[in-house]
Amino acid sequence: MIPFYATALAILISAVMVVRSSDLVRAVLWLAVVLGSTAVAFILLQADILAVIQVMLYAGGVITLMLFSVLLSWNRDEGKPTAGRHRQVLGVLLSTAVAGVFIAAIKRTELPEVSPLTAPDSQAVGALFLQQHVLAFEALSVLLLAAMVGAIVLARRRDA
16 A cells, blocks of 8 residues: 555656646656656556556657657747746645545545456457557547647748
């Protein structure tokens, strides 16, 4: 139980660092820590196939895509964005309010009894991805490719 809570704490601290970072590259790197820690949480929950998907798809693919997009479209002459103190206080208050609503909703919801998985079946998950949900899987890859091409086009338009 202690390793799971330590992993959850690492996810929370890294997520806060993503939001607090004023440098976009550092924010993306902190996001990589969040996604990697999420993979560790999946391993602790004995969901190995989800951990592998998390590392390959998100920590590998999405972070690489985001780094390329940030570095290709980032104008170093713009300077760092600054937020006033009142905006930071407003952000903390709003995030606390949203967290309160989520906690209240979770406490009021009766969760059904579930039985733990006996053995994860990666073959069944792979069959679902490549047979029943192949359209969604391919649409996601096209969406990620379009986002990267769009970032490159926007960055090149300003350079010309």
